Amino acid sequence: MAHVADTVENAIATPDKEQPYGALGLKPDEYAKIREILGRRPTSGELAMYSVMWSEHCSYKSSKIYLRQFGKKVSPKMKEHLMVGMGENAGVVDIGEGWAVTFKVxxxxxxxxxxxxxxxxxxVGGIVRDIISMGARPVAVxxxxxxxxxxxxxTARVVHGVVGGISFYGNCLxxxxxxxxxxxxxxYQGNPLVNALAVGVLRHEDLHLANASGVGNKVVLFGARTGGDGIGGASILASDSFDKTGPTKRPAVQVGDPFAEKVLIECCLELYKNELVEGIQDLGxxxxxxxxxxxxxxGDGGMFVELDNVLLRDPTLTAEEILMSESQERMMAVVKPEKLDAFMAVVNKWDVETSVLGEVTDTGRLVIHHGGEEIVNVDPRTVxxxxxxxxRPVAxxxxIDELNTKTAAVLPRATDGAGLKExxxxxxxxxxxxxxSLITDQYDYYVMGNTALAFPxxxxxxxxxxxxxLGFSIATDANGRYCQLDPYEGARLALAEAFRNxxxxxxxPMAVTDCLNFGSPEDPEVMWQFSRAVEGLADACLEMEIPVTGGNVSFYNQTGSNAIHxxxxxxxxGVIDDVARRIPSAWQDEGQHIYLLGVTREELDGSAWANTIHQHLGGRPPQVDLGREMELASLLRGASLESLLGSAHDLSDGGLAQALAESVVRFGVGARVWLDDIIDRDGVDATNALFSESTGRVIVSVPREDDxxxxxxxxxxxYPVxxxxxxxxVGSDATLEVQGQFTVSVTEIxxxxxxxxxxxxx
Amino acid sequence: MRIGVITFPGSLDDRDAQRAISLAGAEPVALWHGEHDLHGVDAIVLPGGFSYGDYLRCGAIASHSPIMAEVIDAANKGMPVLGICNGFQMLVEAHLLPGGLIRNDHGKFVRRDQVIRVENNTTAWTTDFTAGEEIVIPLKNGEGGYIASDETLKQLEGDGLVAFRYMGVNPNGSLNDIAGLTNPRGNVVGLMPHPEHAVEAGFGPNTEVRMRSGVDGLKFFTSVLEGVLS
Structure with missing residues (x-):
């Protein structure tokens, strides 16, 4: 890239200059479109901006036409508690008593x-900054x-690094x-998924949206200095599948400093509290x-920026690199001129470095100067x-038809109790x-002192x-194996399970966020999976009447022709009026009755049983009746309001067997369980009674007096029960007895x- | 009774310490690291967190914050000072307590409900405990391994200055299972576990009786409250 400034004037004078748009991830027709918008060739700075902003990661160019469904498939009830919907940094939901929650994955x-x-x-750092930019205090990840x-x-390399990174950043924050x-x-071998979710809380009146309004207002960059990290990360990393022969892309990954972010959080919250900013936008x-x-x-559509005012960590950065840098822990604020001194007093208190870059204009143009020369002059909306x-083509x-015929129902099952136990x-x-625990023991869930429930x-x-x-509850789910069998049903199942949890x-349950992880959108079969999953989720949200408030799409999770599930x-x-009413997921007391809510069907396709015992994936995912799920949720709420439940645990991966295992292991309280009634009523065998992954099911424990x-x-x-x-x-001799089948000690489990x-x- | 909680850049459990003080019946006072003013408080808590990102060494930079001059002075005059986790590290860096804290022997951050034994119930922060009482307090740190020279260890043990000891599991490789210390006068106490996270039923550590019901940490704050009032 040119190190001598490529000015607008120069771009007009040298229309035929060859530009490296391909290396920046732009396709020839996209480059032609930029020239058409500008009526000239872009300067290298403009090219840098368009290339990152038009990347799949930033522009949602392949997913946009599908994502519109989330905005269209809405009922009045879905809008009732929605303060900010999709399209902003994060959605905001009214949870009552003047409080709101903002969250995103x-x-x-x-x-x-x-x-x-x-x-x-x-x-972690990036999603937390999205939350701050809404005016909220982040409270959980x-x-x-x-x-x-x-x-x-x-795998060990990736696991240790990822868990260590989350632990380091989140704990330090x-x-x-x-x-x-x-x-x-x-x-997921060459394409691990690392999704991060953050939740923030705010009073209704503290809600802020990031926009540059008010001609003459100052545009201020604050936080960490700008360095050479992550340059081109957005376009080159997120828009390209991994290819073993390619050059190493390590320098394009950003480096995080959670201390800088922690200080930035407190600084931003003080700026909001003292009403010193019109809006704050995170830099991601x-x-x-x-x-x-x-x-x-x-905002008002125009902005003037003096790029020389950006505080640099590396003074050799070119204008293009400054524009593309993804250095972490930076924020951009819009500040009224008369509040600038007070603004500076707060950032100085927190030792946060700050520089005024420019101001809001009414020109409708984003104009950027560097070295006294105009290097960018664009309509910001086009960027x-x-x-x-x-x-994209869909096929x-x-x-998939062949995969759907390979049902797990024909796989050999255990013939006696000893086999089932094994x-x-x-x-x-x-x-x-x-x-x-190896992973979760590295995460702090105590800090802030408000955690009522956490893993497991x-x-x-x-x-x-x-x-x-007053509090909120949050759960996430996605079963990639179900989605591989049927992405439409898989997405509905993911919603049903998170809803149930x-x-x-x-x-x-009140609102939804999603992170849609798929293979390459340039593969028509992947695009079909994507379109079906979005449709499934949008339909399911409409049926359950909870809105999608925001989220993210990640494509290109693919190596060669191997896409992820x-x-x-x-x-x-979800919202709960008093967290004292919370229900733990495992029993804590002897002598409580255990009930199974819901019906068990012969549903082993895609199950953990098929995967673990037979390394099998085929057939159709379990049926899901969303109306039933809503009835179940309402029943649980009713029981919770009357404090009838000692515990409640969702049945999903591994079916009843796994739910029982988790319930006895957690606090060491054993159980005696019989399968006969399930087998008789539902017409299934012992394998299905234990391992089927039928939906709409929960086990609860109930004190005898509330029976x-x-x-x-x-x-x-x-509701079937x-x-x-x-x-x-309780104690060292506690056991899980499945009557007539097997007994196993809690210690062994x-x-x-x-x-x-x-x-x-x- | 007013107890100050100092917030440093990167302090994380400062509001939690304030809540614990309120629940114990005292008035929490927020103090800022950059001031040379203790605002007339009767006792001080140095809270947990990652002050200054724990750059250089944990607690090292914070121990040179402006307000620490007043803290050291007050501590030397007998004011009760409690250092929790990062605060313990600061007390060690400020030489109010001996030894050092290094990276956990297993190399990872660890969060667990930790059983500790109160070895010394005569300090300003432990009088409400019985000697030898075993309590459950959340522990969460990456650099909690206590080290000291043989000579220092011998002196700590001989003089009864080991205030708390890990029971069952030594979570970080601390020498002699040391979880916390007191100075000889008993007014300055530091420990790695977080008593301020065991003060409110529903949000504390698990106990044998109930999930998240542990409130053993409350006695740290009621101890100092009673001490100052008497």
Whole structure:
């Protein structure tokens, strides 16, 4: 790239100069479009801006036409509590009592494969800055992780780096990590998924939107200095699949400094509190290019910026590099001139370096000067909003019909109790179901003192108001194996499961965020998977009447022709009027009755049982009846309001067997369980009773004195319920007895479950 | 009774310490690291966190913050000072307590509900405990491994200056299972576990009885409250 400034004047004078648009990730027709918009060739600075902002990562050019469904498929009820919907830095939901919650999940997949520690760390940092830019105090984080096969030697490198990075950044930021997911599957070998979710809380009146309004208002850059890290990260990393023959892309990954971000959080909150800013925009992908063009597009449309005023970590950076740099822990504020002194007093208090870059104008142009010369002069909307939109070719996958016929129903099953016990223990110890303490013990969930539930509970829960006990609950889910079998149903299943996980905590589901992780959009079969998953999720949200408030799309999770399983991570946020009402996911007391809510069907396709026992994936994912899921959630809420439940645990991966295992291991309280009633009523065998992954099911424990009330509640709501057991002894001789089948000591279950991750990653 | 909680850049558990003080019945006073003013408080808490990003060494930069001159002076005159986690590291860096804290022996950050034994119940922050009482306090740190010379260790043990000891599991490789110390006068106490996270039922550590019900940490704050009042 030219080191002598390529000015607008120069661009006009040298129309035929060859420009490296291809290396910046732009296609020839996109480059031609830029020339058409400008009526000349772009300067190198403009080219840098367009290339990052028109990348798949920033522009959503392949997904936009599908994502519109989330805005269209809405009912009045879905808008009722929505204060800010899709399109802003993060959605905002009214949770009552004058409080609002903002939350969002985002991907940081590609950087986390190249440089796991920094990639994962800056993923946390980036999503937290989105939350701050809404005027909220961040209060919790969680991560959705997909790694390659446990036995592949490269997996340990990625796991250690990613977990270490999340632990380092999140703990140092003082944000409780309250949940998340960890799965291992060979399909993620070269393309691990590292999604990061953050939640913030704010009073209604503190809501801020990032836009540059008010001609003459100052545009201020503050936080860390701008360096050479992450240059081109957005366009080159996120828009290109990995190819083993390519050059190393390590320098394009950003480096995080959580201390700088922690100080920035406190500084921003003080700026908001003292009403010193019109708006604050975070700097993430595409750095200054993104912040200036988005702020200007969302405001009065014009901005003048003096690039020489950017404080640099490396003085040799060119103008183009400054525009593209993804240095972390930076924010851009719009400040009224008369408030600038007070603004500076706050940033100085926090020792945050700050420089005034320019001001808001009414020219409709984003003009950037460097070295006294004009190097950018564009309509900011053409950069930030009106990027290319593609209707990519879509093709029904050639392999999917055959895959759907390969049902797991024909696989051999255990013939006696001893065989079932063996399979039960094999599942408990399988990497995806095993104890994740090795990972979660590295996360602080105590900080802030408001964590009511955290892993291994089904959902994380945070108290928002210390007086009233008002709080929120949040859970995320995505079963890539189900989505591979049927992406439409898979997305609906992900929503149903996250919804159920929030409901079992005692909260009422209210809003959704999603992170859609897929292969290459240039592969028509991947595009089909994407279109079906989005449609499934949008339809399901409409049916359950909870809105998608924001999220993120990550394409190109693919190496060569091997795409990941479609992995639409769905996060559901719920509200609870008093966190004292929360329901833990495991029983704590002897002598409580155990009930199974819901019906068990012959549904082993795509299950953990099929995967672990038979290394099998085929057939159709479990059926899901969203109306039933809503009835179940309402029933659980009713039971929670009357404090009838000792515990409630969602049945999903591994079915009833895994839910029982987790319930006994957690607090060491044993159980005696019988399968006969399930087998008789639902017409399934013992294998299905234990391992089927039928939806709409939860196990609850109920104190005996509340038995009648609870049964009455179920009868009144006509939800299928069976008493399947009783909780038994505590202590070293506690057991899980599945009557007529097998008995296993709680200690053995715990040991088997706890041994797996340390074996590979200890 | 007013107890100051000093916020340094990168302090994380400062609001939690303030909440704990309120729950114990005292008045929390927010103090800022950059001031030379203790605002007339009766006792001081140095909270947990990653002050100054823990650059150089944990607590090293914070121990030279402006307000630390007043803290050291007050401590030497007998004011109760409690250093929690990063605050313990600051006390060590400020030479108010001996030894050093290094990276956990297993190399990872660890968060766990930790059983510790109160070895010395005569300090300003431990009088509400019985001697030898075993309590559950959340622990969360990356650099909590206590080290000291043989001579110092011998002196600490001989003089009863080991205030708390890890039980069951030594979570970070601390010598002699040391979780916390007191100075000979008993007014300056530092420990790696976080008593301010075991003060409110529903949000504390798990106990044998109930999930997240542990409130053993409250006695740290009631101890100092009673001491100052008497």
């Amino acid at each position: 985002e991907s940081h997949n590609h950087p986390s494969y190249i440089e796991p520690f920094q990639g994962a760390a800056t993923g 969680m991560d959705q992780l997909r790694f390659g096969a446990v036995e592949n030697p490269d 003082g944000l409780p990590n309250i949940g998340g997911e960890t799965y291992f599957d060979a399909v 992908a595409a750095g200054i290019s993104c912040a200036t063009s988005e702020l200007a597009s969302n 930030a909003i009106d990027g290319p939109v593609y209707e 029904y996958p050639s392999w 399979q039960f223990l094999e599942l408990v110890a399988s990497p995806n179901l095993a104890d994740k 509970d089904d959902a994380g829960m945070i108290r928002v108001d210390e007086e009233s006990g 929030v409901a079992v905590s005692g909260a009422t 479609p992995t639409p991570v769905v996060g559901v946020l 009648v009330k609870f049964q009455g509640l179920c009868d009144a709501r006509k 069976l008493r399947i057991g009783v909780t038994t002894g 715990r040991e088997r479950s706890a041994a797996t991750l340390p074996k590979y990653f200890g």
